[in-house]
Amino acid sequence: MNEILKFENVNYFYQTKDDEIFAIDNLSFNVLENEFVSIVGPSGCGKTTILSLIAGLLSPSSGKVMLDGSTKIDRRKIGYMFQRDMLFDWRSVWKNITLGLELKKEDVKKKLELAEELLKKYNLYNFKNKKPSSLSGGMRQRVALIRTLVLEPRLLLLDEPFSALDYQTRLNLCDDVYDIIKKEKKTAILVTHDIAEAISMSDKIIVLSSRPARVKDEITLNLAGKTPLKKRDDDSFRGYFEKIWGELTNEEKNN
Amino acid sequence: MKKKITNFSLAHKKYVKKLKKDKFLVIFFRIFVLVAFLGLWELLTYTKALDPFFVSSPSRIIKQLESMISSGTLFHHTFVTLYETLIGFLIATVLGYLIAVGLWWNEKVRKVFEPYIVVLNSLPKIALGPIIILWVGAGTNAIILMCVLICIVITTMSMLSAFLNCDEGKILLLKSMNANKFQILWKLILPASMKDFISVLKINVGMSFVGSIMGEYLTSKAGLGYLIVYGGQIFKIDLVMSATFILCILAYLLYAIVSLIEKKYRN
Ligand SMILES: Nc1ncnc2c1ncn2[C@@H]1O[C@H](COP(=O)(O)OP(=O)(O)O)[C@@H](O)[C@H]1O
Ligand SMILES: [Mg+2]
Numbered sequence: 001m002n003e004i005l006k007f008e009n010v011n012y013f014y015q016t017k018d019d020e021i022f023a024i025d026n027l028s029f030n031v032l033e034n035e036f037v038s039i040v041g042p043s044g045c046g047k048t049t050i051l052s053l054i055a056g057l058l059s060p061s062s063g064k065v066m067l068d069g070s071t072k073i074d075r076r077k078i079g080y081m082f083q084r085d086m087l088f089d090w091r092s093v094w095k096n097i098t099l100g101l102e103l104k105k106e107d108v109k110k111k112l113e114l115a116e117e118l119l120k121k122y123n124l125y126n127f128k129n130k131k132p133s134s135l136s137g138g139m140r141q142r143v144a145l146i147r148t149l150v151l152e153p154r155l156l157l158l159d160e161p162f163s164a165l166d167y168q169t170r171l172n173l174c175d176d177v178y179d180i181i182k183k184e185k186k187t188a189i190l191v192t193h194d195i196a197e198a199i200s201m202s203d204k205i206i207v208l209s210s211r212p213a214r215v216k217d218e219i220t221l222n223l224a225g226k227t228p229l230k231k232r233d234d235d236s237f238r239g240y241f242e243k244i245w246g247e248l249t250n251e252e253k254n255n
Numbered sequence: 256m257k258k259k260i261t262n263f264s265l266a267h268k269k270y271v272k273k274l275k276k277d278k279f280l281v282i283f284f285r286i287f288v289l290v291a292f293l294g295l296w297e298l299l300t301y302t303k304a305l306d307p308f309f310v311s312s313p314s315r316i317i318k319q320l321e322s323m324i325s326s327g328t329l330f331h332h333t334f335v336t337l338y339e340t341l342i343g344f345l346i347a348t349v350l351g352y353l354i355a356v357g358l359w360w361n362e363k364v365r366k367v368f369e370p371y372i373v374v375l376n377s378l379p380k381i382a383l384g385p386i387i388i389l390w391v392g393a394g395t396n397a398i399i400l401m402c403v404l405i406c407i408v409i410t411t412m413s414m415l416s417a418f419l420n421c422d423e424g425k426i427l428l429l430k431s432m433n434a435n436k437f438q439i440l441w442k443l444i445l446p447a448s449m450k451d452f453i454s455v456l457k458i459n460v461g462m463s464f465v466g467s468i469m470g471e472y473l474t475s476k477a478g479l480g481y482l483i484v485y486g487g488q489i490f491k492i493d494l495v496m497s498a499t500f501i502l503c504i505l506a507y508l509l510y511a512i513v514s515l516i517e518k519k520y521r522n
């Protein structure tokens with residue numbers, strides 16, 4: 001399979017007036033096409049920073065971030081779903097979903113059709129002309145997801161997209177997102193601090209150390225072909241969970 | 256979707272009834288305060304407990320207004336003040352807004368001008384009166400300029416801080432969608448600051464009257480401020496009170512218009 005993303009000895013420092021924060025320490029990993037990769041690590045270790053580097057919102061202090069073999073990152077290939085839904089509350093649901101299309105000047109007729117289709121599929125069609133303030137947390141997050149998907153990105157970046165939701169909504173949305181990503185043959189990187197979520201969604205998990213982020217472990221999972229909810233019942237699930245749990249607690253102790 | 260309830264419980268009916276009653280009481284007492292104030296004023300001056308020569312009286316104000324309406328001067332003076340105020344208001348709002356956009360756009364320029372804006376803001380603008388008259392001459396232009404000076408700095412400062420307060424995450428979202436700076440301004444910064452803009456409008460309505468009346472105190476041949484100064488000089492309190500009364504009505508009307516715009520925008 002093709003390599004879509006490659007980190008090569010990436011370092012990143014945040015510069016502030018009276019400090020230099022070492023966030024990413026000599027990080028190397030890669031992501032293959034159609035792969036679902038999760039990044040887990042203690043909070044504040046640099047996970048969001050990694051996604052910002054991939055999205056081209058930050059450039060590495062040293063080392064290389066390559067998307068499709070190029071260090072010049074083409075933002076149009078990337079769909080970034082943030083931790084908060086970032087919906088514009090003065091725009092209707094529909095206007096929020098088509099925000100990215102508005103920014104482009106190319107022909108978007110096909111993508112508008114896709115937007116309609118996704119709205120129907122995720123039971124949001126009745127809310128098309130409503131303002132986001134009338135939606136529940138789970139619905140808002142689904143709107144944010146559709147806003148990302150209509151741009152048909154090659155690589156999806158998901159920054160703890162489910163963390164603000166209640167457990168039930170979260171499990172359902174996980175299944176939905178997994179479903180779409182697999183159906184549409186997307187590549188995705190999910191940042192999370194929920195180990196079970198990472199195991200149930202991914203083909204590969206990258207475990208990070210606490211700040212500055214280093215790759216502590218890279219685990220390839222063997223659970224393909226099941227939905228996230230079913231994976232949680234798999235016999236090997238527990239083994240993976242304990243392994244990662246151990247690595248993360250170890251990391252917290254060292255701090 | 257939820258069904259709309261049509262057969263309400265007794266508790267709800269009671270609650271709505273109480274709401275209506277409370278609202279009625281507020282309106283009733285509002286009118287009562289006004290009537291009581293005017294009544295007492297009239298009574299005290301009628302019985303000569305207060306000298307109407309110094310405090311005027313409702314009936315004398317009405318008479319004054321009547322005579323000014325029939326001679327056509329009331330309309331003229333009101334129009335002059337309204338004209339100065341509106342032009343000053345418009346120039347200050349538009350210009351102040353554009354300057355704020357410019358300062359948002361360029362961080363270096365913003366940093367350079369920051370202290371000057373602070374000084375301009377705390378400077379009492381009336382101090383510039385004589386300079387204004389020297390530069391643009393006595394008359395309408397000087398009054399409008401005074402009005403603009405009073406409103407523009409606060410417009411720029413309020414809008415700039417609203418622009419800068421915009422959610423950083425939303426800016427990142429647009430950047431991740433490959434938006435350029437103009438698109439960030441147009442799709443996010445300006446609509447997100449609409450609420451602040453409406454409060455600026457509300458402040459400016461009041462401030463632009465301060466500007467035009469102050470300007471008229473300084474130099475004028477007509478207008479409500481002129482009537483107030485003139486009335487004071489010739490000891491005609493009826494005239495002063497009448498002009499003040501009209502001013503109250505104008506200020507309220509403009510404020511009501513802005514509130515209407517606000518309501519429209521909300522929906
Ligand atoms: N803009 C910034 N300036 C300075 N330090 C930052 C900035 N953004 C993040 N950091 C710091 O970098 C570290 C990593 O942040 P982040 O990538 O957001 O962590 P995570 O997403 O894993 O919780 C944190 O310690 C944070 O305080
Ligand atoms: Mg984070």
